[in-house]
Amino acid sequence: MKLTVLKEFLNESIQHVSKAISSKATIPILSGIKIDADSTGITLTASDTDISIQSFIPIEKNELQVIDLKQSGSVVLPSKFFVEIIRKLPAQQVEIEVKDHFQTTIRSGSSEIQLVGLDPEEYPIMPGIEENKRIQIPSDLLKTMIKQTSFSVSTNEATPILTGILWTISNGKLKFTACDRHRLASRETTIDTNVDLSLNNVSISGKTLNELSKILPDQNTLIDVVFAENQVLFKMSSILFYTRILDGTYPDTSKLIPQVYQTELVVNTDNLADAIDRAYLLSREEKTNIVKLVMREDQTIEISSSSSELGKVTEELTTVSMKGELLRISFNSKFMLDALKVMDSEHIHIGFTGAMQPIIIRPDENSSLLQLILPYRTMG
Amino acid sequence: MKLTVLKEFLNESIQHVSKAISSKATIPILSGIKIDADSTGITLTASDTDISIQSFIPIEKNELQVIDLKQSGSVVLPSKFFVEIIRKLPAQQVEIEVKDHFQTTIRSGSSEIQLVGLDPEEYPIMPGIEENKRIQIPSDLLKTMIKQTSFSVSTNEATPILTGILWTISNGKLKFTACDRHRLASRETTIDTNVDLSLNNVSISGKTLNELSKILPDQNTLIDVVFAENQVLFKMSSILFYTRILDGTYPDTSKLIPQVYQTELVVNTDNLADAIDRAYLLSREEKTNIVKLVMREDQTIEISSSSSELGKVTEELTTVSMKGELLRISFNSKFMLDALKVMDSEHIHIGFTGAMQPIIIRPDENSSLLQLILPYRTMG
Missing domain, CATH: 3.10.150.10 (DNA Polymerase III, subunit A, domain 2)
Structure with a gap:
């Protein structure tokens, strides 16, 4: 040469x-x-x-x-x-x-x-991949979908399948799901497929998809995604990115998501994030990250955390709307901050079905983006 | 309250x-x-x-x-x-x-x-400090002097005095010296003192002075520096910064610096730094950082490093001037890069007195800034 x-x-x-x-x-x-x-x-x-x-x-x-x-x-x-x-x-x-x-x-x-x-x-030879299972997705949409879900993958290598983002395709819709048993993030979009393609168990490492994100072009170009037996290939204009499909069967998470809510809140996203962030600072010192949310008759909510050594943070927040039963609920403030960070909307809808049931966070009621957090059981 | x-x-x-x-x-x-x-x-x-x-x-x-x-x-x-x-x-x-x-x-x-x-x-009470030993120095000059010397302090806690920058004052001149036994950095300046002040053994932790640098104002304001028995106090407009003087006697480093050179080079600072940086990359893989400099009859120099596993980097550089005996000399490339980084001048003068004698680097022959590096003894 x-x-x-x-x-x-x-x-x-x-x-x-x-x-x-x-x-x-x-x-x-x-x-x-x-x-x-x-x-x-x-x-x-x-x-x-x-x-x-x-x-x-x-x-x-x-x-x-x-x-x-x-x-x-x-x-x-x-x-x-x-x-x-x-x-x-x-x-x-x-x-x-x-x-x-x-x-x-x-x-x-x-x-x-x-x-x-x-x-x-x-040097190992790159796998030959048949191109019959193929979709096209705009680069910036793919980046957004990875960003909105990847933080929820499990970091526990004992359950490798959960360290991935699950890709499902049915009826022309592509959905990403990430779940670490304490929280779940999902995002859906309609796509162009060259065949009547359906996928139900393709899980790709969240870490790998974050790496892919870094080399995806910023311009809104179409990326070819080709699915083979054990591999997925992402084709950019001058780059081929091959990755392995994770072994195992991804658990059915659909039943986790409630269909009806007992209580629904609409709040300003930034105000909620800032209040939780201050409560998080104290809860982090206790190493629990636990923050309590209490709803009041006057349509306000109280966010608080406390530490036996340091003291207490109490935040008051007015809501845009609040309907249903008044609740007290405790959750991991770090998880809530992660979920709020990818919302990209001025207001968010939070749905509750009880103090021990999943909390659902969405930009609006019919959004293709959903974040779920399991609450903590706490005293008092 | x-x-x-x-x-x-x-x-x-x-x-x-x-x-x-x-x-x-x-x-x-x-x-x-x-x-x-x-x-x-x-x-x-x-x-x-x-x-x-x-x-x-x-x-x-x-x-x-x-x-x-x-x-x-x-x-x-x-x-x-x-x-x-x-x-x-x-x-x-x-x-x-x-x-x-x-x-x-x-x-x-x-x-x-x-x-x-x-x-x-x-809470401990701040020490009372008598203000009779006091100098004034412009904030940006103090920052520069710290930057030009602090990287050469020792990180070895077994000789605490050498982890500091030595402040000496005599005849209205303030001098910083830092030395870790393998290299030395010194910088001198004239100052305003309120008395005929002289200091010869005030060593202040390099780490501490770097912390001070971060809060020194950017504007060219005068900083009061007050020297007490065991403490030095830096007075800014609304900040008082107290630090301990390090225990021990700082060694006499004046004899390390040769008065006459056998060989003198003048080279472009950036070109030399870039060439040494490439040689450093390879020498770093060998964990030695050793780079060799060879002077040639045609007024050029060759910088090289080699690794048994990886290969060899060879760089050729023209000099602005070269006088004296032709030398081959090996040194720590990381030390040379550190020294070149604080030079702030287009060309530098390098003085040699033999393959096993200190290398002296200065912006020009009469500069108040001096960097010294001890060479390595190598084979071949």
Whole structure:
């Protein structure tokens, strides 16, 4: 392999694929980035077996010559050092030359770097994926849906399936569900599918989807999502992002969500979040995060927390509307703050069906976004 | 105590004094912030015994009424929660009321916070300091001098005196010296003193001076520095910053600095820093940080580093001038980068007196700023 490439393009591609590199690679070759150069361009590949990312740099882009290819070839280079050094090279042009035994020389301006390369034949091959189960979703909608649900996935590795976001598709609707047994977040949207597609048990790691979010383009472009037996492939214009489907059966969470409420509140989102945030500060010192909400006859609510050592925080809040039975209920204030943060609406509707029943938070009554929090059982 | 104070002023003062609070307070009362209110204003005090900071809020400022005092008094409040909650209060006005047993109520808008206060009588009294040994120094100059030297203090607690920056004053000149046995940084300036003051063994913790830097005003105002037996006091317009003088005798470092050079280089600062940074990246992987500098007949220098596992980085650099014997010398690249970062000049002068003798880096030949690095003994 021998070629010259514009640093800016090489660096951008490296930054993308490097998100797939684990600091504790199980197979030594996976601590490297694979580089394949041929007459179409350069493909970079990185993988930690759970995630694999490929990024493609074309020979030409918008009539700009990006790559000057002298000889095709492949090599695997040590990722950590490679990622950092390319960014810091002095000149706009970077020359890469691979000789016998994958000895690689990188030249740029007055810098010359010699690297011990590895054999690309040892690098795992990307899975072939049939494209018959495929949907298209706008990049910014996908980002929003990940943001609105991913914080609710379980961090407990004993139940791996719950560390993922469940993707369900039926009747042209895509739904994300994340649930850690104490709270649940769900978001639905209508989508374009190329076939009458239905999915019911595709759970993808919340962590992985957050990584994907970082490289999803900001512009409102369509992303292809392809579902295979064990893998999902996200296709962006020059990036392929492969991830594993989590093993196991996702539990049925539909019965958790009440259909009728005993009590319904409408409150200003920011005012509620600020009041809970102050009560949270004290509850955090007690390491419980417990905050109490008490509804009053005069359509106001009281939010409070207390700590035996420090004292007490009491907040009074007027509601926009309140109907149904007056309740006292305790919940995890951190969970409530997480839910309120992704609401994106001036007012929110909170539904209750009793002091020991799930609390439902939605931007409005018919929203495609729903957050559920289980209350705490407390004394008094 | 009962008063109302503008949140913005209270918050600013709290942020300043909170820098003196240690997360592992040795005396329980020191985990709190002391508040004293009288007819002149509010004084906040925080201390970790090494550093003490007092901040004063006046009753009025620029014809704005800052405090409405109803009753004088004192209390100590738990710092961590107090610092955070004041910042997040909903209204501009904050009411503080202390009742029996130091039970404190803070009210702001619709928030009410009850805090268990502590007895201010238990709080240590600030040392009385005689003001006869006093200098004045512009705030931004003091910040610069701290920045140019503090990175060279020792982090080894076995030699506490070397964890400080040595302040020496003689003939109207103030000099900072920091030395960790492998490198030395020094910076000198002329100052205004009120007496014919001379100091030779005042070492102040580098960490403490970095904390001071954060609260020194950005504007070019004069700071009073008062030297007492064991303490130094920095006086800003509304802040008093007390710190301990480190025990022990600071070693004589003057003999370390060569008076004549065998070889002298002048190079572009940024070009040298960039080349060393690339070589550093590789040397860091070897955990040695060793970089080699080789001078050539053609007035160029070669900077290189190598790693048995990864490979080699070679950088070529033209010099502005080079005179004296051609040398090969190895040094810690991280130390050199630290030194170059605070140079603030387009070109630097580097002086050598042999491969095993100190390397001297200065912005120019007669500069008040000097950085010294001891070389490494290496093979080949």
